[in-house]
Amino acid sequence: MLRILHDTHIDFIRLWKWAAGLMGVFIVPALVLIPLLGFNYSIEFTGGTALRLKFKQAPNLADVRATLSERGVSGAEILSFGGPDELIVRAQQSEQIAAQEAGATTVVNQIRAALDARFGPDSYEVLGTDAVSPRIGSELRGQATIALLIAFALTLIYLAWRFEWRFSVAAVLATVHDIIATLAFMKYMNLEISVFVVGAILTVIGYSMNDKVVVFDRVRENLKSAKKESLYELLNRSVNETLPRTVMTGSTTLACLLALLIFGGEVIRPFAWIMTFGIVIGTFSSIYVAAPILLWIERKFPRGEGGKTHISASQARAEPKAERKERPSPALR
């Protein structure tokens, strides 16, 4: 029988300060950067125009840029992708966005007219067009925010119903941590926020919740069997017991994402990056973040004596420092 991480007795909760420190180092710079610089939003959110063009003969990028600004499309971003003959022209300047108030195709037509005049209408073909008016963009931003908030609210309610409010608050707080970390990751990777990326973030939320539910499900089960152990020990035991599954699921999902990263193509790639990071951070936080938060909540708001569980208030308050002295290192028992 091939087994990994079998029958472990790692004192994960004791490591929470290390985990918190590590995440602090990762997140804090982003908390400064994001308010200062903001995110780059894709044209679906801001409005603007993006054209994917394929030229018969690879054009000079500077030439294309000059042609466009001569004809009134200034500041357009011109990138080559795929090969030297394929270009993306992206016009996301505020003046162009404003021009699209009158009709989304305004800037598309400007760009095509300019290229027709310089290179001839038969010298290129349009592979793809994206043009969005500013009003649609701002609506979408609102919708995305609402979607995120509702996703939280619903999961909170479901978990509170299935488990108990302490569990659901701990799961949601841990997931909030995952989202902040994912946003920080996006800032460092300079990924722009698109509808796709919002989808990826929502999926990360789903996955992360998933993971916390599995751990808490074990906590719930262990709480029912009356054992003489503190909540601190019980949480650690639950995390350890579910560890093989946590790692196996994480690595299998990562394998799928790896496939998407390698073969999924340009469109899928930002999505795959965010998912990959999200899975890693979600798995990490199930182990190091969710359980310590639950322990903290249990101490702040202890259960009454007549509660559903066998953990008494005094047990929940068991002092971890004392235990630490008994077990100085995260040793395997």
Added chain:
Amino acid sequence: MSRIRTRLILIGLLIAGSIFMLFPRDTIERVKRGEGFAYDTVRRVPLKLGLDLQGGMYLALEVDESKQAVADKSDALERALKVVRTRIDQFGVSEPIVQKVGSDRLTVELPGIDDPQRATDVVEKQAFLQFQIVDESEALNRSLARIDQILRDLRVEAGTTASDDTAKRPTSTLTQLLTKADSAKGDSARSDSAVTPTTGGPFSRRVQVGQIPGEYFVATRDVPVLEQYLAIEQVRNALPPGKEVLWSGDTTSLGGQAFRAFYVVDSRPIITGEYLQDARPNQSPIDGTIVEFQLNNEGGRQFRRETGRHIQDYMAIVLDDRVMGRPPVIQGAIGTRGQITMGQGRDLREAQDLALVLRAGSLPVPLKIAEIRNIGASLGEDSIRQGLSAGALGVALVILIMLVYYRFSGFLAVCGLAFYSLTTLAILAAFQATLTLPGLAGFVLSIGMAVDANFLIFERIREELERGKTIRTAVNEGFDRAWSAIVDTHVTTALTAAILYQFGTGPVRGFAVALLAGLAASMVSAIFVVRTLFMLWLDRNKTTEALSI
């Protein structure tokens, strides 16, 4: 044993049902052929591809108020919807979708169209309404024999000396269409007594004379064939002079079969929509449901003269070359105010619809494009290729992990995964969901979610075995104890997917749908199929001491 048998039968039924859903079947759809589009019978797996995979265009349209404010925006949008729908129908796109979104927007999806200019034309062209007199002389009846003869000649010589128009079409498809229509004719003649079939050649035997002169019914499955025939130049020349053939905008059901009407009308309209001022549905105590309309003075004069000349004739109301509703009979000379009687007990909705058509032709709605997304067909092919390679690699990795880590039990789980993939696709086909690139991503991702359930169960079985339980008990306990975690994880993910669906637009929705289908299939696969496989194995090996897990 009987419990296992029931489970196996259930699984067999699910697999059979899934294969049936995914089995390639004949559908009639418009396909691109050369320059234009034509109806054709296509045999394909009933999974629709999204715009991003097959190429196509997505448009969001808004009422343009930059030049003048539009008073009744809701009505303006309804009119615009009517116009855009009618027009796109003639555009010849395989499966266009036009819908109203929110209170002030229309969205249009045009698969296979990759020229933004054409789309802009559709939007910016003004709606065109005309009233045309339906041919009372039944001139087409006399031309039928000649049309049949032309078609017979063409069919015999098809591929050699056929006209340019027919030479573009592959001969095989034309004959295929003809034989298919032959079999269709058999049951239409049997089941239908409401209309009299005319006998004879390839054209006339598909056409049945309607209740009013100049009206002809065609079984909907024959419509594509007839459209092809009518596109042939020689056939067009054989039509009665000064007349044209216009298809009805909707289908009617007669004797349990769907028919579409076409009308032979005077090419010259008696009046056009520009003279029309307003049209409203109403209820009259005498005539029942009616549509009242009003013309301006100039239009009124012209309309009185023309209707006076055509008393007892039928007048087709034509919006953008489609006849809307059944043509009403002209009962007397009509001036500036007229009414169309829909008849006692008729649905008010019909009247509302007709009034909408009239208003759409008289009060054009300026539209502007608020969003346009166009994906070229070649980009779509790239995406399919990438999606398939990603999917194949993902599946291979998952199978490898399962087999190496769980051995025989892993093999059972892989069987469960095969079932999962089949049912997921079948669910997508059953709900006529479109498969998009994000959908493929969602599918690949949900494979990861599906194996999670297996991990939960197997790890649990291992734990129980370690506690010294027998194999049978351990397997049962493993499945029972993992149950709550599996349900909770699936529900939380489903909640997120549902929100994605609710708030997302096109691409995100595709992802959410694939994820939801995957979650449903994964539940069944993990807690039912894999468990049954275990039960079957335990049943066959009653004395076994070891489980390969």
